[in-house]
Amino acid sequence: MNQSFGKEYKLCSKKxxxxxxxxxxxxxxxxxxxxxxxxxxxxxxxxxxxVVSVPKxxxxxxxxxxxxxxxxxxCMRKNKSILEDFLAKEKYQNQQLALFLVxxxxxxxxxxxxxxxxxxxxVTLITTIEKxxx
RNA sequence: UUGGCAAAUCGGUUUAUCGCUGUUCGUCAAUUGGCGGAGAGAGGAAAGUCCGGGCAACAUAGAGUAGCGUACUUCCUAACGGGAAGGUGUUUUCAGCCUUGUGCUGAAGGCAACAGAAAGUGCAGCAGAAAAUAGGUAGCCCUUCGGGGUCAUAGUGAAAAGGUGAGGUAAGAGCUCACCGUGCAAGCAGUGAUGUUUUGUAGCUAGGUAAACCUUACGCGUUGAAAGACCAUGUAAACUGGGGAUGUUUGGCAGCAAUGUUAAAUGAUAGGGUUACUCGCCCAACUCAGAGGGUAGGUUGAUGGAUUCUGCGAGUGAUUGCAGAACUAGAUAAAUGAUAAACGUUCCUUUUUGGAAAACAGAACCCGGCUUAUAGAUUUGCCUUUUUU
RNA sequence: GGCUCUGUAGCUCAACUGUAUAGAGCACUGGAUUUCGGCUCCAGCGGUUGGGGGUUAGAAUCCCUCCAGGGUCA
Numbered sequence: 001m002n003q004s005f006g007k008e009y010k011l012c013s014k015k016x017x018x019x020x021x022x023x024x025x026x027x028x029x030x031x032x033x034x035x036x037x038x039x040x041x042x043x044x045x046x047x048x049x050x051v052v053s054v055p056k057x058x059x060x061x062x063x064x065x066x067x068x069x070x071x072x073x074x075c076m077r078k079n080k081s082i083l084e085d086f087l088a089k090e091k092y093q094n095q096q097l098a099l100f101l102v103x104x105x106x107x108x109x110x111x112x113x114x115x116x117x118x119x120x121x122x123v124t125l126i127t128t129i130e131k132x133x134x
Numbered sequence: 135u136u137g138g139c140a141a142a143u144c145g146g147u148u149u150a151u152c153g154c155u156g157u158u159c160g161u162c163a164a165u166u167g168g169c170g171g172a173g174a175g176a177g178g179a180a181a182g183u184c185c186g187g188g189c190a191a192c193a194u195a196g197a198g199u200a201g202c203g204u205a206c207u208u209c210c211u212a213a214c215g216g217g218a219a220g221g222u223g224u225u226u227u228c229a230g231c232c233u234u235g236u237g238c239u240g241a242a243g244g245c246a247a248c249a250g251a252a253a254g255u256g257c258a259g260c261a262g263a264a265a266a267u268a269g270g271u272a273g274c275c276c277u278u279c280g281g282g283g284u285c286a287u288a289g290u291g292a293a294a295a296g297g298u299g300a301g302g303u304a305a306g307a308g309c310u311c312a313c314c315g316u317g318c319a320a321g322c323a324g325u326g327a328u329g330u331u332u333u334g335u336a337g338c339u340a341g342g343u344a345a346a347c348c349u350u351a352c353g354c355g356u357u358g359a360a361a362g363a364c365c366a367u368g369u370a371a372a373c374u375g376g377g378g379a380u381g382u383u384u385g386g387c388a389g390c391a392a393u394g395u396u397a398a399a400u401g402a403u404a405g406g407g408u409u410a411c412u413c414g415c416c417c418a419a420c421u422c423a424g425a426g427g428g429u430a431g432g433u434u435g436a437u438g439g440a441u442u443c444u445g446c447g448a449g450u451g452a453u454u455g456c457a458g459a460a461c462u463a464g465a466u467a468a469a470u471g472a473u474a475a476a477c478g479u480u481c482c483u484u485u486u487u488g489g490a491a492a493a494c495a496g497a498a499c500c501c502g503g504c505u506u507a508u509a510g511a512u513u514u515g516c517c518u519u520u521u522u523u
Numbered sequence: 524g525g526c527u528c529u530g531u532a533g534c535u536c537a538a539c540u541g542u543a544u545a546g547a548g549c550a551c552u553g554g555a556u557u558u559c560g561g562c563u564c565c566a567g568c569g570g571u572u573g574g575g576g577g578u579u580a581g582a583a584u585c586c587c588u589c590c591a592g593g594g595u596c597a
Contacts, residue, residue: 006155007155012467013430070154070470070471
């Protein structure tokens with residue numbers, strides 16, 4: 001299975017991020033908070049794009065912030081098949097999911113703990129999307 | 135052998151699997167992607183932004199004043215407020231000396247914005263008689279009882295205008311002398327700061343404060359990669375260059391003339407910008423000619439350099455010359471991660487063994503320093519504890 | 524990645540270019556007044572001037588350095 005998680009998964013456009021915060025919807029799985037919105041397909045072929053953020057307010061040192069971001073990205077890489085299988089359906093083919101993930105705790109997490117939370121987050125995201133469509 | 139101080143070096147290693155960002159090779163589509171291989175990928179401080187440079191743009195950039203910075207000497211360096219060596223002062227420890235003193239000499243280490251107070255201006259609460267042109271409270275002495283002389287002694291203070299002894303005097307005083315100290319000039323030593331048990335000279339002035347104004351010497355244009363350059367699209371009120379923009383008439387003087395200069399008359403503008411001021415420079419509407427703008431875009435700037443390592447020299451040293459070899463991150467919301475195992479280090483328990491821990495901290499154009507944070511390890515030097523000889 | 528400002532009592536601010544025990548209002552505590560409370564009056568409490576070092580006889584003030592917090596840059 002392809003487990004790569006490269007540059008094309010990164011959300012960079014400032015316009016999209018602004019729009020995401022104006023009209024996006026939220027899902028929580030403490031300590032992770034996710035804002036999501038469906039967008040039109042961009043040049044990249046990935047089913048979703050994501051921003052990972054750790055507030056400077058909670059972690060003073062750049063080392064700690066970088067480490068948490070790396071852990072989150074690693075967990076996402078391992079778990080992305082959940083989301084990709086769901087988005088592979090035909091009705092989502094012309095859309096792209098924009099995500100903004102924020103870490104909201106002042107303690108540095110363990111990898112195993114974060115892995116479970118990420119799984120939970122993706123599952124709840126899928127269920128809420130399905131619920132909203134009904 | 136215990137602990138401490140200083141300096142220097144290091145700042146875990148290896149393998150497997152799954153990933154991330156560049157580079158390069160091959161291959162397939164066809165100009166940008168896919169697949170596969172190879173190889174690279176955070177620091178000693180990457181930090182703070184406290185200094186200095188490279189690089190870039192800009193006359194709204196120049197010149198002078200103002201302003202800002204630096205400040206023992208010589209050297210190093212691209213440069214510095216950094217560094218090296220030296221000097222001076224001060225302080226700590228140790229040793230020696232005899233006059234036993236807040237003494238002198240020597241050694242080792244630490245610290246110093248360490249130019250000028252003899253260019254000028256200022257400042258100094260309280261206390262004290264008096265605080266910088268000295269002064270007269272007590273005391274001492276003289277007295278015609280009005281007053282005068284005096285700083286030795288006392289007292290105040292952060293600071294009271296050389297010290298000891300002798301002479302001298304009404305009492306005193308560098309008033310005079312000897313020794314000591316201090317300043318100045320010359321000589322000698324040193325590139326120099328400076329030193330001097332060399333000589334002369336001054337009766338002693340010139341208290342402190344310049345991280346107060348200031349003076350002297352030297353240096354400094356401003357803004358910073360969000361600098362700047364290019365590309366695609368195709369034609370903005372933005373940009374570039376010229377005109378606008380300093381004239382015209384008459385007389386005198388210089389000159390062959392062009393022209394320059396000066397005086398008078400007349401016309402237009404007499405506005406704005408610059409780090410404060412002066413000069414200088416630039417600028418509007420309008421017009422002529424050229425050129426092409428926006429874009430949270432892309433490429434570049436951007437990592438081969440005051441580079442690193444080794445060897446042989448130069449120098450006390452910082453540093454540097456020559457030769458050879460090497461290529462050592464380049465991301466853009468920001469890559470260097472996760473999992474597992476082994477080895478090494480430290481600690482606990484302990485026969486093997488088992489368990490736990492591993493600091494400070496993440497490149498953002500690039501260098502040289504400084505400062506701050508830092509578990510632990512190694513080496514060298516000095517001091518120290520214990521034991522043995 | 525740069526540039527720049529601020530830090531004084533629990534809170535909001537003073538203290539001029541260095542000199543007295545760092546001052547004022549609000550808050551807090553006690554007392555007076557009132558049947559009780561408020562208002563008012565009187566008295567008190569409260570400070571390592573962000574930390575450290577330096578210059579000076581003397582520092583909130585001048586200088587250096589560290590820390591914390593803000594502002595700003597098409």
